[in-house]
Amino acid sequence: MDTIALKFTLPALLAFARSAPPAAAIEQNCRFIQTKPEREACYKQQEDELAAKRKPVAPANDGQTLETLRQMRQDDDAVYRSINNICRGC
Numbered sequence: 001m002d003t004i005a006l007k008f009t010l011p012a013l014l015a016f017a018r019s020a021p022p023a024a025a026i027e028q029n030c031r032f033i034q035t036k037p038e039r040e041a042c043y044k045q046q047e048d049e050l051a052a053k054r055k056p057v058a059p060a061n062d063g064q065t066l067e068t069l070r071q072m073r074q075d076d077d078a079v080y081r082s083i084n085n086i087c088r089g090c
Contacts, residue, residue, distance in 0.1 A: 030042035 030039055030046065033039040033042055
């Protein structure tokens with residue numbers, strides 16, 4: 001019976017360990033800080049780290065992006081002009 005119990009217990013423990021989010025462990029560390037200013041500082045640091053992770057990355061070169069868009073617009077206009085000269089249904 002011990003072997004059967006071990007066969008079911010080990011996979012269950014592994015699944016549980018994988019499903020536990022690492023952020024919860026960090027959050028619990030702050031929760032157990034006794035002094036209020038240190039605990040609030042810990043929560044503030046976590047909040048800042050989370051905000052930094054969620055912040056989208058800004059494009060490195062806006063001038064180049066604008067120039068690229070202009071070039072694409074010119075290319076599109078040239079294609080549209082050439083399409084208008086095609087006889088449809090002739």
